[in-house]
Every structure is written in structure tokens, then in C-alpha cells.
Amino acid sequence: MPTETIGTFEIEYKLITRHEHHEGDYQFGMDFKLSNRAGRPMCQLIYPATPVGNNHAGQWNIDNHQQPGDITSLYYHDSEKGTIIDTPRELSHFGQGVKKTKFTVYAIDPGNAELLGNGVTFGYYINTSQHGEVTAFLEMKSHVITNEEIVLIKQACNFIKIIK
Known part of the structure; x- marks a missing residue:
């Protein structure tokens, strides 16, 4: 699996594509393991190309599916020791153009x-x-939190301090 490192973050990933020949749907996504050397819990935001589960396409979502109000509402599931293992998959019909999904990840x-x-x-x-x-x-590249992301994070956990 390819590996990339930026600062304290390291990702290993495998890209996934499945499609029927000539017509039908594309299934696309990736399997990845993202770690931070500090071993801290992580907040993962997702900007999905298609609606998946509770995540809305075309907007940033906190990728954890937990109720807001507590600091753990920001944690990606099982990232408490500094590792995220995720297997996002999306579906699109043929002929829908470019579909792009982005993630931003921050240590807590x-x-x-x-x-x-x-x-x-x-x-x-x-x-x-x-x-x-x-x-x-x-x-994968370094990313400084945006105002849009701060608003989203503060909605889930209003007492969190954002350190830039």
C-alpha cells in the first residue's frame, strides 16, 4: 500500500474502484489507515461526493455519527490512540462527471x-x-482549519478550543 507522511501524520491507503462494463454504477473509495505520532484522538471531517449514511454530499460533515455536546463527539470511531482505520465507499451512476471526496483530520x-x-x-x-x-x-498535504470547519466543530462541541 502506498504511504505518505506529512508532519506527525502518516497515511497508508488502497484505492477502490468497481464498475460494470459499458453501463451501470461506479463504486469508488479507499481503504486507509491514518496515524499521528503523538497518539492523540482525531477528528475527521468528510466532504463526500455522494450522500452516504448521515453524511450530506457537497458539505463538510463530522465523520463520527455521534450526538453532539461532548468532546468525544468529535472523535472518529476508535481513534482514541491516534489511528483512524476507514473504508469509505460511494456509488455513482455512469455519466455523472467527476466525483471528489475530501477529508481533513485534526488531532485532539x-x-x-x-x-x-x-x-x-x-x-x-x-x-x-x-x-x-x-x-x-x-x-495529502498540510491543512490549517478553516472558518467553515470551526463553525461545524463548535456546533458539535461548543467548549472546544481551536489551536492554530
Whole structure:
């Protein structure tokens, strides 16, 4: 599996593409393991190309499916020791153009109720308008938390401090 490292974050990933020949749907996504060397819990935001579960396409979502109000509402499931293992999958009909899903991930210092706003962003995309296309990786790079993301995070956990 390819591996990339940015600062304290490291990702290993495998891209996934399934499609029927000539017509039908594309299933696309990736399997990934993202770790931070500090071993801190992580908040994962997702900007999905298609609606998946409780996540709305075309907007940032906190990717954890927990009720807001507590700091753990920001944690990606089982990331308490500094590792996220995720297997996102999406479906699109053929001929729907480029479908792109992005993630941003931030470490959390639960003892100080702080979200460390210097994280990483990465993702994947596919062009569903061309037969035989495969899912491609969107470069992992450093990312400083945006105002839009701060608003979303504060809605889930209003007492969290954002450290940039």
C-alpha cells in the first residue's frame, strides 16, 4: 500500500474502484489507515461526493455519527490512540462527471479540550463519465482549519478550543 507522511501524520491507503462494463454504477473509495505520532484522538471531517449514511454530499460533515455536546463527539470511531482505520465507499451512476471526496483530520488534546488546527487534507476522485476510469488519490498535504470547519466543530462541541 502506498504511504505518505506529512508532519506527525502518516497515511497508508488502497484505492477502490468497481464498475460494470459499458453501463451501470461506479463504486469508488479507499481503504486507509491514518496515524499521528503523538497518539492523540482525531477528528475527521468528510466532504463526500455522494450522500452516504448521515453524511450530506457537497458539505463538510463530522465523520463520527455521534450526538453532539461532548468532546468525544468529535472523535472518529476508535481513534482514541491516534489511528483512524476507514473504508469509505460511494456509488455513482455512469455519466455523472467527476466525483471528489475530501477529508481533513485534526488531532485532539482531550486533557486541555483543544483541537489542534494544523492537520492534513487528502481524498480521492473518479471521472464517472469515462468508461474504465479508476479512483485516483488526492494529494495529502498540510491543512490549517478553516472558518467553515470551526463553525461545524463548535456546533458539535461548543467548549472546544481551536489551536492554530
